[in-house]
Amino acid sequence: MKSSRFLVIGGAGSIRQAVTKEVFKRSPKVLHVFDIVENNLVELVREIRSTIGHIEGEFRTFTVDCESPEFEALISSVRPYDYVFNP
Numbered sequence: 001m002k003s004s005r006f007l008v009i010g011g012a013g014s015i016r017q018a019v020t021k022e023v024f025k026r027s028p029k030v031l032h033v034f035d036i037v038e039n040n041l042v043e044l045v046r047e048i049r050s051t052i053g054h055i056e057g058e059f060r061t062f063t064v065d066c067e068s069p070e071f072e073a074l075i076s077s078v079r080p081y082d083y084v085f086n087p
Contacts, residue, residue, distance in 0.1 A: 001023075001026040001027070001028055002026070002027050002028065002029060002057070003029050004028050004029060004030075004082040004083060005028065005029055005030040005079065005080070005081045005082045005083070006023050006028050006030065006031045006032070006081060006082065006083045006084075006085070007032050007033075007034070007081040007083070007084045007085070008020050008023070008031070008032070008033045008034070008084075008085045009034050009035075009066050009084070009085065009086045009087065010034070010035055010036075010066075010086075010087050011033035011034060011035050011041070011044065011061070011085075012033070012035035012037055012040030012041045012043070012044050013035070013040070016085060017044055019085055020033055020044065020048075021047075021048060021052065024048055024052055024055060024059065025052055027055045027056060027057060028055070028057050029057045030057055030058045030081070031055075031057065031058070031059045031060075032058075032060050032061075032062065032078070032081075033059075033060070033061045033062070034061075034062045034064055034066060034071065034074075035061070035062075035063065036063065036064070036065050036066075037063075038063040041061045041063060044061070045061060062074060066086075
């Protein structure tokens with residue numbers, strides 16, 4: 001898992017928060033989390049940092065609608081993901 005790249009869409013929702021935390025615990029190379037609700041993403045990051053800590057890999061969150069042109073631009077600008085969790 002340490003060499004894998006993950007994308008979690010809707011990652012601040014209750015079920016995907018659990019998925020995000022489990023992936024984070026395994027120290028992936030990249031973990032990107034997208035959600036439309038910024039407050040929930042902030043709370044997710046705060047909880048992860050206070051309970052799990054940090055990873056060596058890249059951990060980023062994005063407040064964006066997955067049906068927007070901004071989402072398409074972000075996805076197009078990064079290397080492909082190995083795993084995508086999507087509703």
